[in-house]
Structure formats: C-alpha cells, structure tokens
Amino acid sequence: MSERAAMAHNDGTGHAESEGFVQLPAPTIWPLILALGVSLSLAGLVTHWAITVLGVCLVLPAIVGWFVQIFPHERHEPVAVSTQIVPISTEWIVHVRPQPEIEPSAATTGRRQVLPLESYSLFVGVKGGIAGGIAMTVPAAIFGLLKYHSVWYPINLLAAGGFVSWASESDAFLAQFHLYGLLAGFAIHAFSSVLVGLLYGAILPMFPRRPILTAGFIAPLFWTGLLYTSLGILSPILDARINWLWFIVSQFAFGLVAGFVVNLQVRVRTPQFRALPFAVRAGLHTDAPRVDESLGDKNK
C-alpha cells in the first residue's frame, strides 16, 4: 500500500479528533445480546424448546438494536485526551560486557552492529542445490555402470520410492530403461535437490566465515547422516538396495559442487555493512571491522 493510501485509511472508522476529544465507537450491549440469543437458540435443541424460543426473542431486538447503532450514523462517544509530554522511560539495565581494547573504527564507534556483516542470499542455496544435483548424477551413473552395467539402475531405484508396485521388482527390471522411471526419478531428484539447496541457503548465513567448509563438507555429512538414519522410513526399497559407499561419494559430489557454486556467488551485504562510510565500503580504507570483534550497542 502506498503511503498516501495508508494515510487515507488511517482514520478509517472516522475517529476524528476535535479540541481535546477523540471520537471512539460508543459502547453497546447489542452484540452481547445477539450472541446470547444465537447461543440460546442452539442450546434449546439440547435442553428444552422454550430456551430456543427465548433465544429467538433475544435475536430479533438485538439485530434491530445493533442496526440502530450504526444507521443512519455510527454512534460515537467523545473521550477526553489530556496531552502531556511524558518521557518514554525504561528501567532496562544493560550489563556492559568487558570488552577488549580495539581500535575505533566506523563500526565500533557506531552505536550498533548488525551481525553478520555479510551473508548469502537464500537463493544462492537453491542455485547450489541445482548444480549439486546435476553433479550427483555422475558418481551415481558410474556406480550403475560398474555394478549393473546400466546407467538406469540408480534412477529407477529412486523412482521406485514413488511406485509401490515396483517394490518387488528384480534388479534386472531396474536396470532396464523405463520412461516413467526416468521421469519420476528426475522429478524426485530435482525436487529434493532444490529443497535441500533452499535449506542450505537458510543455514549459510549462520556460517558466513567458512562457506566452503560448511557448504562443501559439513552440510553433506549432515544430510548423509540424516538420510542414513531415515532412509529406511522414507523409501524402504531404496534402503534395501542402496550402496552406501557410492551414496556418500555422490553426496560429497553434491556438497563440493554446491559449495563451489555458493562460493562463486556475491555475498549480500547486510544493513550493518551498508551503514559503514563509503570509503570503507569502496575498499579505500582498510579499517573494515572484523566480525569477531564482539561489540554491542554502546548507547547506554
């Protein structure tokens, strides 16, 4: 909504002010009576019909009463305002942590710091996920060729998670080409790569300093561990036939490529960075603050 529209709506209910008074909606009993009437009409069905009659008798005048409250003019009540200048006080006590002596820089003298200084955008993770997903197919295909002489085997295995009827099929069946297997396997793979990438993107801002370590190694290890423990539940057929050695290899392929792609991306400067003087942002000055200088707002 534009600012002007917001302004126009500001007094939507016509709470106009006049000389030290504010107009507020006048109190009214009719909503209560109407609610009581409706409730009693229902309650009569479980108790006694007379209660329903009583309920209906309340509903009718309540509707009329409410109507009269609003038409032709909404009823208002002036409430006196006494305007006085009062400080917004706080008794918040801030414990100042002992801090190491550090050279004053733009950020340390500024009153607050928004951490982290720079980070990745959420969608960098998605890009990494797509790239990693593509990379993952290479070791998977090699594995299929070596073990079953077929590149289709891993894809069909993945697809079998979605086709319950495939659960009892033989290895030979899975080694053949199946169009539906390809499509389903592709869909599952693409979908999960993107999702993992998205989560990745959410986690990366937490580790702005070692993206390669995080994205390339720690995260894939984490996913693999998670999958290792839960695959039996997610896709029993996959779990029964999977070769974990090759699986981990392909996870690392995912992680390394995803990590590489992530590292190629430009980091997003967080607001804190943008608040630094231009000379620092442009790299003309070298006193850009290090993230690990634990600072607080020194405004107290």
Add this chain to the structure above:
Amino acid sequence: MATTTAVDLTSQTKPKKLLLQVAHDWLTTVDHKKIGIMYIVYALVFLVIAGFMAMLIRIQLAVPNNHFLSPQVFNRLFTMHGTTMVFFVGMPILFGFGNYLIPLMIGARDMAFPRLNAFSFWISAFGGILLYYSYVGGSGLYGAGSAPDVSWWAYAPLTEKVFSPGHSTDYWTFSILLSGIGTTGTAINIVATILSMRCKGMTMTRLPLLPWIYLVTSFLVFVAVSPLTAAQIMITIDRYLGAHFFDTQAGGSAILWFHFFWIFGHPEVYILVMPAFGFMNEIIPVFSRKAIFGYPAMVAATVSIGFISLSVWAHHMFIDGLGAGGNIFFTAATMVISVPTGIKIFNWLATMWGGKIQFKTPMLFATGFLFQFLGAGLTGIVLSSAPMDWQLNNTYFVVAHFHYVLVGAILFALFAAFYYWYPKMTGRMLSERLGKWHFWLFVIGFHLTFDLMHVPGILGMPRRIYTYEAGRGWDSWNMLVSAGGFIQAIATVIFVVNMVWAFYRGRVAGPDPWDAWTLEWATTSPPPDYNFAVPPSISSRRPLWDLKHPEDVDSHYEY
C-alpha cells in the same frame, strides 16, 4: 533513555468506579484492549479447568489396573480436555493477544469492526459455557450429565445417533459451531484491520512480523474453519433430521468426516502455532538487542507455511486406507513444511547470534520454545512417513508429539508473551524471581512428561485406554510421566500467583520497560482508551528506535 512523546496520563487518574459500573463497562465494551483481555482471562480460566482434567487423566494412568475413574468418566475427561484446550484455550488466547496487540502495533485506535469484535468474543465465550453446561444437562451434575465422550475429532460414525444416543454429542457440535462463528468473525476483523488501519508510513514492508503472521493466520482461519462449520451442520442434520452424510450403514461415508475434520484440523495446528512464531519474532530481537534477521525471508516463510499447511491434512489419515498414491503425496507434502519452518528457526538463531542476549523470563521461555519446537518438528517428520505412522498411530507417541507442539512450543511462547506484554496490559511487571521458578519447574516437568511419553508409545501403549495391565513395560514410564505432569501443575500455580500478586504489588512498569522498538510501547502502560493521543507516523520498522536515537535512525539500515 530520555525521549519524549505525546502521551497522556488520564487513564491512571480516573476516579474509582462502582462494581456495577465496572461490570457494565466490560459487558458493553467495544474497545479492542478490553475485549482482548476478556479473551485472555476466559482462556486462562479454561486453561486451569482443562489442566485440572489432565491431572485427573494422569492420576488414572499413573499405575496399572487403576480404578480411580470409571471408563465413561475417563472418556469424557479426555474429550473435554482436548476440545477445551484447542477451541477454548488455544484459539481464544491467541485471538486475545491479537486483539490487544494488533491495533497498538499498527498505530490504530481500534479494530476495523469494533462491534463485530464484541460479538465474536461473546459468541465464542457462550460456546465454551455451553460445552460445560453439558455437565449439568441431561442426567445432572452427579451423573456427570451429558458431557461429550467422542474425543476432540468426533469421528463418524461414532457420533451418529445409533452409537451416541442422547445429547452429549450435540453439546460438542453446537459449542464448536458457536466458537467457529466467533473465530471467523475475529479473523475477518483482523484482516480488515491490518489491511486498512495502519498508521501513516506503515507500509506492508514495515509491518511488524506479529501482525503479518496474524494476517496469514486469519486467512487460514477462513479457509479451514468453514469446512469444520459445514461438517458440524451436516452431522446435526444427520442426527436431527435423519440424513446420512456420515452414516455408514445407510451409504454415508465415515472417510468424508475424516476429510472434513482434518482439512480443518491440520491447518488448525498452524493457526495455533503461527501466532507463537509471531511472539518469538517480537521477543527474540528485543532480548538479543538486534533487529530480526531476514525480515523478508520470515514473511515469505510465513506465507508459504500458510499455503502448504492446507495441503497436508491427510497425514492424519494414513491408516484409513487412502491408497499408496495418497500416502506418498501427503508424506511428501508434510515433509516440505520443514523447509519454511527451518528457515524460521535459522533466522531466529541468526537473530540471537552475536547479540547481547539477556535471559529475562520472556527470553527464557523463548529459548525453551526454540528447542522444543525443533523436537516437535523432528517427531513430526517421523510421523509424516506413512510406514512409521502405521506403527505409531494411535499410540502414546502421537500424544507425545502433539503435546510437544501444543505445550512445548505454543504454551511456552504464550508464557513468554505473558511475561513480555503483561506490563503493557496492566502497568505492572511480573516478578522475575517467580518467573524463573515458573520457567525451570515447567521445563523440568515438561521434559519429564513428554520426553518419556514417547517410550510407552513405541512400546505399543495405545492412546485413549483408560487403564492397562501390569507387566507390559509401561508401568514405571507412566508413573514418571504423571509425576512430570504434577511438576507442570505446580509451575502453573506459581504463574497464576505471580499474575495475581503482580497485579496489585508488582513493580510499576512505565511505558517501555524492555527498551523495545514497536509502537505498542510508545504509549502509557496500560494504554488509554484511544491508544495514542496523536496517531503516530513512522518511517522504519523500528519506530521507537528512531524516536530514541534520532541521530542514527533505522531507515538507513532497512532493506
């Protein structure tokens, strides 16, 4: 923090009123703050009642072969407990906070439809009263009347006339119907308020995350509560006029009821948990002294959770024979929710990361929320795979899972919200010392109860059994689970004591006790009837920061 703004003090200096006058004021009020407080108080009353019922259930299950309760009473207790907690504690308390906070946070003077607001409140409240009236209806108080005993999802055909004669099921149906009307009304009101009443300068990209989340949640309410209401009307027609929508003997479909119920039921859990996210979005930044990390990603995640949660309902129906295609689709859809949820969790962590965290009570509860919500998500993933669910469905594992969400996440977030906004609502601070006792006892009790409850579930203990034989390996677990329940009850008593004590004796809060940034803190505590003497006008997401630090305003940092 010497900053000034135009506020007034009239609300503190009003003369004392007669009791009758006070009652009249509250009954006729259309003020969103009073309505919000009434919602919260009514939900707290039901919280205590339903909590007491939970204690009775846990006493019954603490030891094998127990005859503390009769089977019939047991059925009624878990039905009333579940129904009350979802419809008359969870929803009203969240709408209470929403009612109170949204106009203040967007710099408005009231909701868009103040009278509809009052109506919505009263009709929900009467729904709750009708539900409990069932105890005196029918065969009266000592025979426990006609309290419903069909559980909170009221599966057909159990709820058909043949299997549930008498009026107990009708009480359930009608109270849900009434609360559904109220909920829909409030949702309409919230959407209209947020879309049309924002103060000058509050664009949608400057809207605090809490109203953002209530906006999405309210849309979910429209979409999810309508099928529920339709189903209640259908079952009523079945029962009163002899239709056969869900009557399997006459060609009706029980599965149809499951679909109707869960197409409401699953989004419902998000209707409950999303406001909890909203509280986190306000509390974590303030107590970390940092702006929320990734505001746009948070908004995007909220919206996508809203959409996805509408497409996963049948994960409650894996054992109903949907067929492999259905099971696979709903397994996948359910797991996809973990992505936006994960984004949120990481953004909260990134907000805390490098911040100057202060573990005041609200922040303690927020931290508990983070851990426990993560745990709940993980057991949710376990359940969302159909093969696991075939094993675990209808065992205590499921009970443990959803209590992890409902208690570990939602209730913890609510406690955090209470400690955080109580000063705004009453003008007084809750005691930090009692708050810390409350927190630690509750954490211990919670984990004792619900961590251990997974175990008898895995060992095959079904839910909804009223007693069990000794020697199945469930005994000692159940004893510990019950003990944990009592620790939570004690913690809750401390909380109630704290609230009552603080109301009269608590330290005076002042307008902005937490040195926070959103608009609700820019007025007195409690705020005057008209909220703001002069409607505010803002230029960044943290308007109070700008007010306090004119030399370093927030808009420079916004993105």
